[in-house]
Amino acid sequence: MGRCAIERFGDRAAGRGTVASDVPGRSAMAHALIIGGGIAGPVTAMALHRAGIDATVYEAYPSGADHAGAFLVLFANGLAALATIGADGPVRDRSFPSETVEFLSDTGDTLGSRPVAGPGDGTNPRTLPRAALHRALREEAVRRGIPVEYGKRLVGTDSGPRGTVVAHFADGTRAEGDLLVGADGIHSRTRALLDPAAPGPRHTGQLTVCGRTGDTAHRTPPGTYRMMYGRRGFFGCATAPDGITYWFANVPGAELPGTALAARTPGRWRRHVVEVFADDGTPAAAIAAATGHDIVGMNVYDIPSTPIWHDRHTVLVGDAAHATAPNAAQGASMAIEDGIVLARCLRDLPDTGRAFAAYERLRRERVERVVALSAAMAGRVAATAEERRARDADVERNMARDTAGSTDWLTGYRIDWDARVG
Secondary structure (H helix, E strand, O other): OOHHHHHHHHHHHOOOOOOHHHOOOOOOOOEEEEEOOOOHHHHHHHHHHHOOOEEEEEEOOOOOOOOOOOEEEEOHHHHHHHHHOOOHHHHHHOOEEOOEEEEEOOOOOEEEEEEOOOOOOOOOOEEEEHHHHHHHHHHHHHHOOOOEEEOOOEEEEEEOHHHOEEEEEOOOOEEEEOEEEEOOOOOOHHHHHHOOOOOOOEEEEEEEEEEEEOOOOOOOOOOEEEEEEOOOOEEEEEEOOOOOEEEEEEEEOOOOOHHHHHHOOHHHHHHHHHHHHOOOOOOHHHHHHOOOOOEEEEEEEEOOOOOOOEOOOEEEOOHHHHOOOHHHOOHHHHHHHHHHHHHHHHHHOOOHHHHHHHHHHHHHHHHHHHHHHHHHHHHHOOOOHHHHHHHHHHHHHHHHHOHHHHHHHHHOOOOOOOOOOO
């Protein structure tokens, strides 16, 4: 459908909060091409669907497979955002909660602990494999009637008739829609097409290694994240109710070329992590040593600021617009928030230009603050004994003051689906 259909949409459906499929005989006023089937893509499609806008998700990979060993955490803000479109249930079913975070020094001493529930509503963060989250969101989108096409790698875009946008894929096929949403991750092709001068991902000087094991004797107490400050890295873990311990290690390291990254075996990653934490008094090295082949390592990037988020028919969401390092564990939640805020703007405003501008206005300051926070957290690794003791004392003081409220701006963020975007 053409551009005029989008311009009329806001006047007809604004503020109703209905799902198109709930209204007999009602057809969507516009169609969105969503590039990327990870987290931001399916969430954006479901949010648009609730706003009365049809969407198709185009995933570059043949099956949407992801790294087996990688996992992530969704905090209260991400879960609450999913709940606004009724998509939190499938994620909760595939994850486990934690109520407490505990910090250890490199000597193994406990520096303190505090609750990690969301402010006000008591929502606990949930941990699950990244691949499980991707599958849950895609399956829920398909259940709602949203098409997901695989093996569709975007190579270019151009304008179609009546103000539409045409996406061209590497397999020679094309798709036409009223708007295009770039949800294609940190190495976004959509971002490069939108602005060839856009800054690329910045390597943070850090590598992250993720693993999971059921063989370690060093399990965390039920409902507890255990975070360990090592002499040469940072290690975190949590044990699921089924006895599987999920862990990650953030270690300093230069960016690895793609060929070198692909050639690294789980055994080599395991040895590297064991070596980094071998001199600490924490169980980090033992947990890594007890892990089999379910280990994956990756370069860590962020994008502090992307100058151009949109033009008249294309807009970026998630890592395509604002990639964050994993230190604050907010990348997935930011992507989820983006998709839902974008859908509200398209629902309530009469044309894509105004809707995209409102979306950027509502999101840019928040996400860039999160990126900066996460980058600053990477600097907590201390090189000398004196620096480590000063850091430990600072962590202990923060625990004693119960500073959880200082992050209310982060995890306390909530989206009111029924509120009209002005």
